Amino acid sequence: MSRLLEVENLQISFETFFGEVQAVRGVSFGVDKGELVAIVGESGSGKTVTTSAIVKLLPEPPALYKNGKIVFDGVDLLPMKEKEIRKYRGKEISMIFQDPMTSLNPTMKIGAQIIEGLVKGQGVDKKEAYDRAIEILELVSVPEPEKRMKQYPHEFSGGMRQRVMIALAMIGNPKLLIADEPTTALDVTTQDKVLELIKRLQQNSNTSVIFITHDLGVVAEIADRVLVMYNGQIVETGSVYDIFDNPLHPYTIGLMKANPNVSRDSGELYALPDVVPHPVYKEKEDGTYELCEGKEHIGDDTEIIELGKDRSLRVHLEKEETELKE
Ligand SMILES: Nc1ncnc2c1ncn2[C@@H]1O[C@H](COP(=O)(O)OP(=O)(O)OP(=O)(O)O)[C@@H](O)[C@H]1O
Ligand SMILES: [Mg+2]
16 A cells, blocks of 8 residues: 555644643654544544644644644645645545534535535536536435435434535545544444445545544444544554554553443443553664563653554653763
8 A cells, every 4th residue: 555645743833822832742644545544532632733734724823833744645735825735625635524514504505515516626517516416415325315405404414414524525536534523423323324434435435534533432443543642642553453452552551441332351440540651661682672661751751663564652762871861
């Protein structure tokens, strides 16, 4: 598989009344063509800020893009001006959000919104757009699409609206779909249907997907690979099997324990600690790492080490004493 997106050392701050808030602190990750990468992590860990930055959706100010690269299909998007980035936003890179009502126009019929998207975004004529709109609604399993085209968003159920959102996001045949908690507001059955739909579109059109969620059950169901975020940084990455079967970072281990549905030990509910101790690793002579038991360090003085292909872990690397004295 080849890389579609490479985010390198992304740093984003916000100017606030109280000073600069470092929301994203040196995030690097890649997404392959056709891959579904899930981002998990607690509220405020920087998931939305990181992914909104990909298509530069954060208004400057208060946002400050301090550093980094966002290489999409070989081109760095970060230095682009608004006019240039618009060629990508909603076209090659689409986004869907938690609440479709914020993205759908409540005063416009569903059909008209899809047709407008096709005419403006794809340059097709109105008649062809009508036929394509019907096809798109069928594709996302909206029953009786001709009748549904004439209805307003409020006449649709939450799950149905979310499917229309996905339909709108898929119109431009994007290479990358960013879905920020798209199923959080839905009941479990509807959520399953929407997840199935995203997975099907990913597989059929080879679209890459970045899927943000709090729900580890959802991750287990759909992700190929997982990025775990904590406090503006990635703390661990791995395949969905690595992360569920062999979580290494204390924060990831805590997440697994805190989620009774996916954790394998039955026991009482686990509360995440406020401060996450970073594991201390020591580099051995052969270049591999060993965990130094009993030493838990806290703080910013950590770095990501690569444990294998697409498997990485944030650790507090133990420095030799002589080095520390220098
Ligand atoms: N406009 C803003 N001004 C100041 N700080 C902001 C702004 N937007 C986001 N932040 C800060 O950036 C940090 C990361 O926020 P972000 O929205 O990315 O979190 P998240 O991981 O998406 O959380 P959630 O799971 O609740 O959606 C938070 O500390 C937040 O307070
Ligand atoms: Mg968010």
